[in-house]
Amino acid sequence: MSTKCSDCPLRKMDFFAEMSASEVAFMEGFKTGELEAQPGTEIMAQGQSSTHLFTCLEGMGLRHRTLEDGRRQVIGFVMPGDFIGLQAGVMGEMDHSVEATSDMRLCTFNRSELWSLFSSNPTRAYDLTRVAAVEEVFLGEALTAVGQMQARVRIAWALHRFYHRLAAVGLGDGNSVPFPYRQQDLADALGLSLVHTNKTLSALRDDQIVTWTEQRLAIHDFGRLEAEAGVDAAKLVSRPLI
Amino acid sequence: MSTKCSDCPLRKMDFFAEMSASEVAFMEGFKTGELEAQPGTEIMAQGQSSTHLFTCLEGMGLRHRTLEDGRRQVIGFVMPGDFIGLQAGVMGEMDHSVEATSDMRLCTFNRSELWSLFSSNPTRAYDLTRVAAVEEVFLGEALTAVGQMQARVRIAWALHRFYHRLAAVGLGDGNSVPFPYRQQDLADALGLSLVHTNKTLSALRDDQIVTWTEQRLAIHDFGRLEAEAGVDAAKLVSRPLI
DNA sequence: CGATTACTTGAGGCCTGTCAATGATGGTGG
DNA sequence: CCACCATCATTGACAGGCCTCAAGTAATCG
Structure with missing residues (x-):
C-alpha cells in the first residue's frame, strides 16, 4: 500500500x-x-x-x-x-x-x-x-574535503556527516545508524584507495572513535570525531522535501 | 551607461x-x-x-x-x-x-x-x-577530477574546460583566451600544491601543448590536450542566462 | 565445497607536498 | 632615479602520505 x-x-x-x-x-x-x-x-x-x-x-x-x-x-x-x-x-x-x-x-x-x-x-x-x-x-563541501584534507580528516568528516544526516531522519539508535555501504564506496567518494581507506578506518577504530561493522556505523567519541573532522557540532541546514 | x-x-x-x-x-x-x-x-x-x-x-x-x-x-x-x-x-x-x-x-x-x-x-x-x-x-565533474585523476590530467582537464567555456562566450582569439588567474588559484581549485602545479604546467609547456603567460591561456595542440585530459571534444551544455 | 565478495594486512615505491631559495615584475617613497 | 617591498613564478632537494601489488581470512551462496 x-x-x-x-x-x-x-x-x-x-x-x-x-x-x-x-x-x-x-x-x-x-x-x-x-x-x-x-x-x-x-x-x-x-x-x-x-x-x-x-x-x-x-x-x-x-x-x-x-x-x-x-x-x-x-x-x-x-x-x-x-x-x-x-x-x-x-x-x-x-x-x-x-x-x-x-x-x-x-x-x-x-x-x-x-x-x-x-x-x-x-x-x-x-x-x-x-x-x-x-x-x-554539499558538493562544495565534498570538493573541499577531497581537495584539501588528508585521508583521516576526510574519513572523519564523512562519517560525522553521515551520522548526523541519518539521525536527522530518525534513523539514529543510541550512538549508531544503519550504514549499508562498502569500504570501496567510501573510498570512491573520498578519492582514496580501498587499502588506505581500510587502514585509516582501522586506526579510527583502534582509537575508539568510531566502529563500522555489519552495516552499522557507531560513534564512540563525538568530541574527538568532530576534532578529527575539523568541524564544530552538526549544523545541518533544514531542507525542503519534494 | x-x-x-x-x-x-x-x-x-x-x-x-x-x-x-x-x-x-x-x-x-x-x-x-x-x-x-x-x-x-x-x-x-x-x-x-x-x-x-x-x-x-x-x-x-x-x-x-x-x-x-x-x-x-x-x-x-x-x-x-x-x-x-x-x-x-x-x-x-x-x-x-x-x-x-x-x-x-x-x-x-x-x-x-x-x-x-x-x-x-x-x-x-x-x-x-x-x-x-x-x-x-560542473561540481560533480570537478569532484571526479580531483578525486580520481593525477595532477597532469587534472590540469589538462581544467585548461581544456576553460578554453571552451571562454570561447563559447566569444572571448576566444585564435587559439587563446584571457585568463586572469594565478597559478595558486588553479592549484587551490584542483587540490594541488602551488609547486607541483607550477612544475606540471612547465611540463605541459615543454611538451608544446599549452602556454599560460601574461594572463592569457593559449592552446597549441588541441588533440593532445584532449588526450591528456581524457575527454573527447568539448560538449558544453547550453545553459539559461539569468 | 569451490566460487564470489568484502575486509585485512604487509611491503615497496612513486606521486605529490613541504621547505627553501632565486628571479622577475611592478608599485612606492625618499 | 634608485632602494625597498610585495607579489608571483620558478627550480631543486627531500620527505612522506598514499597507491599499487600481493596474499590471506572470513562470510555467503548455489
Missing part, C-alpha cells in the same frame, strides 16, 4: 521545511506511485533521460559517475528525503547514476508533469530550487 | 538558451542596475546573506571556500553569463565567497524580488533551477 503524502512520516521531521496543507495536496496529485528497489538496482543511469523522478522514502543508495576505465567517483549518498532526478528533470539527462545499496522505497513522479509544478505551484518550484542549492552546498 | 537586457550581447550567443521577448521584458524589470568590480574585490562573502544577486556580464572571477587555517578550496570560476548568489537567494547565505580576478561588470538584481520571479514567471523559475543543475554537474 502506497503512503499518502498527508501521512508522510518524513514531512513532520524538523529536518525538513514546513509544508502547507495546499502544498501537501498538490504533492499528492504529483506523486504517481511508489517503487521498491533492492540493493544493486540501478535507479537512474548516467547519460540517460528518465520518465520518472523520485524521492527517497526509505532506504539508502549512492550517486556515482563512472569513468571509461572502470573507476568511479561517488558524488553523494542517497538518504530518506533526498530527491533523485533533478538533472534528468530540467536538463534531459543525468550526469551520474543512482543505485540502491539497501532495500529502498521511492515515491515516483512523472517527469512530464514537472513543468506543471513550476507553472502552477511557485512555492514548490522555489523549494525544488532550494533542493538544488542544498545539493550544491 | 547600463546595458538593457534587450541589447544584452550574451543572450544572442548559441551557448545560452533562447529567451522569449516577454522573458527579456521581465528581466529588464528584474534587473536593477550594474556593478563594476576591480580585481581583488569580494563580491559575495561566505556565510553572509546579500541583498543583491548578480549575473556576470563581463570579466572573470572565482568562487572559493576558506578554511580556518587559511587554506582555501576554489570551487569554481566565474565567467560571463554565470549567475552569482543562488544560495544567498534561496537559502539565505552563501557557502562560498565570490571574488573578482579581473575588472568585472555585473548585472544586479534585488534578492527581495526573487520570489516574484517564481510567482510570476515560471519559465524563468525553471531556468534558474536549470542553472543550479548545471552548476551541480
